[in-house]
Amino acid sequence: MTRALLLGFSPHGKAAQTFKLARALLRDLVPHATVTERDYGGQALPPLTREYANALTTAGGLSGKATALSEQLIVELEACDLLILCTPVHNFTVPAALKAWIDHVVRIQRSFTVNAQLAKVGLLEDRRTFVLVSSGNARKGHEPDFLTPYMTAILATVGIESVDFVYLPAMVRGEEAVNRALEQAHRQLSLTISSGL
Ligand SMILES: Cc1cc2nc3c(=O)[nH]c(=O)nc-3n(C[C@H](O)[C@H](O)[C@H](O)COP(=O)(O)O)c2cc1C
Known part of the structure; x- marks a missing residue:
C-alpha cells in the first residue's frame, strides 16, 4: 500500500x-x-535553536534533545514512499516555511554524509516525489527561478532523485487563469500517477 506524505508550505x-x-x-x-x-x-x-546548530557543527554532538524534532521529521519522511511538497514561489525561491523544513531534515550523518572527495552523499532511500509549485508569474522564464534548481539539489543531497515538478502559474491573475493552471496540473499529475508511481 502506498504511504503518502503531503506537506504544505x-x-x-x-x-x-x-x-x-x-x-x-x-x-x-x-x-x-x-x-x-x-x-x-x-x-x-520552530526556528532553529542554538543547540541544534551546535549539534550539527560539533563533532559528537549529533543526538539527543537538540535533534529531537529533526529526527521526528526525518523518520516521517523515511516512512513514506510518495512525497508531495506543495509550495508557493516567494521572491524567486522557496518560502521560509519550506526552508525551515529543509534545515530540520537535511542533517549531516543522518540524512546525508560527506565522502572522501568532500561531496555530500544522500543517506535516505529515493522515493517518488512531486513538487507542486504555485506562482503569481504567468510565464516560465520570465523571471529568475531559484526554486527548481535549489529543490532538485537539496532533495538529491539526501538521496531523493525521482522528482517531478508541476507548475501552477499565474495564480494571481483571476479565476480563469487559476482554473487553467489547475486543469493543466491535474492532467499532468493524473498522467504521471496513473502510468505508475
Ligand atoms: C511574499 C511573497 C512573495 C512572492 N514572490 C513571488 C515571486 O517571486 N514570483 C512569483 O511568480 N510569485 C510570487 N508571489 C506570488 C505567489 O507565488 C502566488 O500568489 C502563489 O499562487 C501563492 O500560492 P499559495 O496560495 O499556495 O500560497 C509571491 C507572494 C508572496 C506572498
Whole structure:
C-alpha cells in the first residue's frame, strides 16, 4: 500500500490550491494510500535553536534533545514512499516555511554524509516525489527561478532523485487563469500517477 506524505508550505495552509489539488489527486488516483498531512505554512516549524546548530557543527554532538524534532521529521519522511511538497514561489525561491523544513531534515550523518572527495552523499532511500509549485508569474522564464534548481539539489543531497515538478502559474491573475493552471496540473499529475508511481 502506498504511504503518502503531503506537506504544505503556503501561508494559506490547507486552503492553498496546490494542497487542495494534491489531496484531490490522492483521493482519486491513489484511493488506498495512507496519507499523512502536515501544514507547515499555516503552522510554522520552530526556528532553529542554538543547540541544534551546535549539534550539527560539533563533532559528537549529533543526538539527543537538540535533534529531537529533526529526527521526528526525518523518520516521517523515511516512512513514506510518495512525497508531495506543495509550495508557493516567494521572491524567486522557496518560502521560509519550506526552508525551515529543509534545515530540520537535511542533517549531516543522518540524512546525508560527506565522502572522501568532500561531496555530500544522500543517506535516505529515493522515493517518488512531486513538487507542486504555485506562482503569481504567468510565464516560465520570465523571471529568475531559484526554486527548481535549489529543490532538485537539496532533495538529491539526501538521496531523493525521482522528482517531478508541476507548475501552477499565474495564480494571481483571476479565476480563469487559476482554473487553467489547475486543469493543466491535474492532467499532468493524473498522467504521471496513473502510468505508475
Ligand atoms: C511574499 C511573497 C512573495 C512572492 N514572490 C513571488 C515571486 O517571486 N514570483 C512569483 O511568480 N510569485 C510570487 N508571489 C506570488 C505567489 O507565488 C502566488 O500568489 C502563489 O499562487 C501563492 O500560492 P499559495 O496560495 O499556495 O500560497 C509571491 C507572494 C508572496 C506572498
